[in-house]
Amino acid sequence: MDPAFRFDLVISIISFSIALSISFRKNKDKQQTLVSMFSFLVAVVFLLKYAFFTSSTHIWLRICLGLLIPLPLLLLFVISTFLREEDSLSIELYTIQYIFAPILIVGLSTPIFNNREFVWFVISYVYGMLLFTFLNLMYLGFRSSEPSLKRRLFLFAIIGVLTVIFSATSLKIKESLSLYGLNSMFAVIMLVYISESTLNTKLLxxxxxxxxxxxxxxxxxxxxxxxxxxxxxxxxxxxxxxxxxxxxxxxxxxxxxxxxxxxxxxxxxxxTARTRDFIAGIKRLQKEISSIIDADILLRRVVDEIFGSRKVLSCTFYILSEDRTYYRIYYSRGQQNRDRIDNINDRVLIETISEQRQVLIREILEKRYAQEITALEEGSGRSKTQEILVSLERLNSTMLFPIIVENEVYYILSINDSGLADTLNAEEIGAIMELCEQISISLQNLKVFEGIKERDRLAALGEMAAGLAHEIRNPLGAIKGAAQYLNPANLPSEEAEFLKIIIEETDRLNRVLTQFLDYSRPYQGELSVVNLDDVLRQIIRLYLPTQDEKYKCKYSNEAGNTYVRLDVEQFRQVILNIIKNAQEAMPDGGVVDIRVLKDTQIKKKILSSVFSRERDTSDKVSIEIRDYGVGIDDKDLSKVFIPFFTTKKSGTGLGLAISKKIIESQNGRLEISSKKGEGTTLRIILPVVVGGEVQR
Structure with missing residues (x-):
């Protein structure tokens, strides 16, 4: 036997190894199954070829050719799993093989097999189909507008063409050991390329x-x-x-x-210098962010570093809105992105990333969709995978990384690397995933740190408030008493006006001091079970007569008779403060909408099953107070509950901070959503008291 044919045994062993390595993987998808079958078929074909040349038994040749005939068709299926729907191979390649493959296989079982020309025709057919397949792949690469995809398709096609050429030539020139070696080398290279691409989920x-x-x-x-x-x-x-x-x-x-x-x-x-530099930059960033104590600086630093690597076209952080109904842009570099990921257009995307909490990569999803599309019935509508792909297309994103804070997907990192000559590879994506885990840990630690700072700040405020009560209120009382004693009615008009200003400003300072003390002292009220509808109607009835006619208050209760546990006096303070803010946001007048909604109605507006930190099954009721005024900038929305933060010229910045504290002390929560130029909605969510507790 010619020593050159031992190369066939080597290829067979390597092919078997590749097939087994893929077969042993758990949860194999269609692509991995097809590649495993292809590698196994190649292994058997070369093993039978080796057996034929060592024994000269024609039964091995017959079986070898019978398995060789469907090989090009199986290769077509393998290649199609790496391609997008719009980049599919020529339909003629499938048609020819569907027609000729069964005919040739039947021919092997007839006496025509003994004809030498028929054997060479079968071999020529197989090599011709393989060659046309790789040439078609090369054409797809030439036609592709994405540089990275073009390079990958060309590489696969060139490896395939060289493998076919050397394999066909080695059959005609049997005495050339070096030619057989090249044939074996390219066959192994092609198999390794296909298997590694399968493990990488895309062509290398x-x-x-x-x-x-x-x-x-x-x-x-x-x-x-x-x-x-x-x-x-x-x-x-x-x-x-x-x-x-x-x-x-x-x-x-x-x-x-x-x-x-x-x-x-x-x-x-x-x-691999560029990959090395990128990963080294990510590693440096991981060490750096562990020492950053400001979330804004941390997130901006991450975006700047990734975008500065020149490996992406855009890099964006999205942050969960205050009312947890959508994600808005927090910071972005590069190409323009959509300003939000909302629960109407992108509901499936939000649900998927919140439930799975794993990176979403468009190329993998496209491959999955290509496998799903054959199973979808006509007119069955979009699949989840297709919905996610549509959302990614709208976002101009190729991958999304969830950032989890307090068991909630609080940030989403969006990256777009499509169209670049050097896109992110698996190793670089892995480095970004590790970075996102580090970001989650750092932001979680910052939350804890902020909580400690808030507690210390409140303690300091309490101490300062006690001093203010003594050092400021006593002099204020003396100033106001002296001003009132002078009696403005006995003074000339100009002096009387100044005296009036003194009294008004003294009252204003006293109110600020009272608010300050209210915020700093712990809650000491008593909660009682009340009918929410009765309380709200009473507040509105007492408040409306004192207001300017240009303001209207529209009240609706869609929850019926709902009982909650409240401190009525403090709750009244919260409602009046929110209504006052709503009216101030509409200087030319307008309508303030107040709506009471049941828990089921809240869930229609807020995807609580997606956004909630803990699945709370207790009944809730929501009071929504909405104005149609100037609205609040996104950059200011996250600060409205911070004490002393205000966008008003004469505001103290304590109203909403005190309101939030009161509602939380009554086992509820206060949320806000706003859009510049469209208005603001404050939402108070309270637990409902069940029947037995109402009777008590």
Missing amino acids: DIQEFLSRILVLVIISVFISIIYWIFVVLIAERPLDMVLNSFAVSIAIALLFERFREYIMKFISTYI
Whole structure:
């Protein structure tokens, strides 16, 4: 037998190894199953070819050709799993093989098989179909407008064309050992490329592929050297072969993973420079953000670093809105992105990323959708995968990374690398995923740190308030008393006006001081079970007669007779403060809407099953107070509950802070949503008292 044919056995062993390595993976998808089948078929074909040339038994040739005929069709299915729907291979390739493959397979079982020309026709048909498939793939690469996809398709096509050419040539020139070696080398390269691309979920580019081939070659050489040394040692002692082989296998099993990691790290550091630089930048950033104590600086630093790597077209952080109904842009660099991810247009996307809490990559989703589309019935509507892809397209994003804070997807990092010559590879995406985990930890720690600062600040406020009560209120009382004693009626008009100003400003300072004391002191009221509708109607009835006619108050109760536990006096203070703010936001007049909604109605407006930190099954009632005024800027919306923050010229910045504290002390929560130029909605959410507690 010609030594060249031993290369067939080598290819068969490697193909079997690839097929088994993929088959052992859990939860295999369609692509992995097809690649495993393709590798197994190649392994069997080369094994049968080896058997035929060593034994000259024609039954092996017959079976070999029978398995070789469907090989191009199986390759078409494998390639199609890497392509998007709009980049599909020519339909004629499928049609020709659907027609000719069954005919040729039937021909093998008839006497025509004994005709030498028929055998060569079958072989020519197989190689011709393989060649046309790779040429069609090359055409798709030429037509593609994305540089990264173009490079990947060209690489796959060139490897395939060279494999077909050398394999076909080696059949005609059997005496050339070097040609057989090249044939085997390209066959192995193609199989490794397909299998590594499958594990990578997308076709590899030249840099990724060379680094993986280099890792494979170095490890193979290392293992070969170990076995070669042991073979030399046992050359004259064959009885020791079993013991030595067992010992070296254990040594390799112990060293393999560590050695593989070291080789991959070495190649990443010294061979793939751009990947090395990107990952090094991400590692530096991970160390840096652990020492940043301001969330705004942290998030901006992350976006600036990733965008500055020139590996992406845009990088954006989205933040969950105050009312938890959508995500809005927090900070962005690069191409223009949509200003929000909302629960109307992007509901499926929000649900998926909140439930799975994993990175969403458009290329993987496109591959999944291509597999799903054949299973979808006509007229069945969009699948979830298609809905997510549409949302990603609207967002101009190729991948989304969730940032989890307090068991909630609070931020979403959006990255777009489409159209670049050097897109993010699997190693770089992995580095970004590790960075996002670090961001989540850092932001969680900042939350705890902010809570400690808030507690210390309130303690300091309490101490300062006690001093203010003594140091300011006593002089204020004396000033006001003296001003009132002078009696403005007995003074000339100009002096009387000044005296009136003194009294008014003294009252204003006293109100500010009272608010300050209210905010700093702990809650000391008593809660009682009341009918919410009765309380709200009474507040509105007493408040409306004192207001300007240009303001109207529209009240509606869609929750019926709902009982809640409240401190009525403090609750009245909250409602009146919110109504007053609403009217001040509409200087030319307008309508203030007050609505009471049941828990089920709240869920229609807020995706509580998606956004809630804990699945609270208790009944809730919501009081929504909405104005149609100037609205609040997004940059100010997160600060409205911070004490002393105000956008008004004469405001103290304590009204909403006190309101929030009162509502939280009554087991509720206060939320706000606003849009500049459209108005603001304050939402008070309270637990409903059940029937037995109402009777008590």
